Amino acid sequence: MTALLEVDDLHVAYGGIQALRGVSFAVDEGQVVTLIGANGAGKTTTLRAISGLVKPTRGNVRFAGKSLLGVAPHRIVARGLSHAPEGRGIFANLSVEENLDIGAYLRTDKAGVAKDREHALTLFPRLRERLQQNAGTLSGGEQQMLAIARALLARPRLLLLDEPSLGLAPQIVALIFQIVKQIAKEGTTILLVEQNAHMALKVADVGHVLEVGTLVTSGPAAALAADDAIRKAYLGVH
């Protein structure tokens, strides 16, 4: 069986700066895989390269066996890959409802969309209360919930989550991770990028540690969480 997502020797450069220097990993169907690392390690860049927002200088990305290189971002979405960008990546000039609508932009099965929308609103009941509100008026946590709900409306095979905990209070982070866990349990494969290694390793099956553009450690999430070096560097345990 081949993996759902295969990232192979990925290199990305911004101008003269190498952001990724040969990153390789795979995500199997049904798994939750997390990339953890410090600010600037290249976590977001990895996601952006997968969803086509930046062009890799070398390496390859394959999704369901087919290369994504040179495929426009909106066509990658059509293949079943949905990317919830970090924090404020919602459309603040649209209502909450319109944000959800646009998440299902490529879908034509109205009944299916209505069902998924209902399900997303069950996962995030706070959004239901705010459907008509301008998304820009939501709190940080609600905006993050909207970003995830919107990504789910594409009914993705693989969900890319970029730093869902960014800038949020601990209770909200706990709430959001609980929902991420629920989404995974319902069968969506997730690639999660996080600075909050503690939370990420709790929900993930497999973890990778990214440092200045390269993967330094990989393994089962539980093993990483127990690893002394990782505990010191990323989990704030001394």
Place this chain on the structure above:
Amino acid sequence: MTKFVQLLLQTLTLGSLYALIALGYTLVYGILRFINFAHSDVVTFGAWIAFAIAGALGWASTGSPVFAMPVVMVLAMAASAALGFTIERLAYRPLRKAPRLNVLITAIGVSLLLQNAGQLQALFGKDPVKMPRLLSEAPLFKLAGVQVPWVDVVLVVLTIALVIALQWLVFRTKLGQAMRAVSWSEQTAALMGVPVDKVVSITFMIGSALAAAGGVLYGLKYRQLNQTADALWMLLGLKAFVAAVVGGIGNVRGAVLGAVLIAFIEVFGAGYVSSKMPDLFVFGVLIVMLLFRPAGLLGTPTVEKV
């Protein structure tokens, strides 16, 4: 009273022209955050191509059929939409990720190209022409002693219809939703599956078609079409641009409001204050607006990210 009604009518017609043109500036700015300096040349093109189409269809002399005006209008709008599409595709799209200044300078280049190419003998030539009368000369009705000609009514009614249609498109359709999403963030819109390039192309086509409607109606009302590089066209575009800025650039309703306001100040300033310097009033309003409410009447203040 007669004078007042006359000025009011002028305000409405001029305001309608400005609105049609201002919408193109505001749509393109809204979606790409860039001022399309070649927009006024699309207005000029729209007027001239309408003249050419009317001639080719044999409606240059008087006595053209009733459907002449709608046919010429639709064809001119379609031709201008094609021009807008081509400009975006060839000149602006390759620079989508370049600094905005580069695009701005390119727009000025496109503008100069259109102005000068238009004067080629093979295109529109160097001499002014008279737009054929495609509408009845008889006044449609009389209001407080003022004769209201057909062209004025057509101008205002058509503008209102187009503005309502545009408003519906932007706020009530899936395409409009995509346009507003792209306006907020091209990249995030792409992540939702929105084909950004296509949405930008369509936006240019809509803006250019509206510009052509403005150009054709200008021709029908004022009859004389100056050569394509004439400063008069530039001034027309510039005032519509001022209207878009005063209303809050990027805002559809603001463009219409700004257009009516600018026309009001220009017409009533000339009518009651001094007829020698209507432009002074227009640009005076721009300066006052930029000083006290730089985001415009309906615009929302934004903080530029550094």
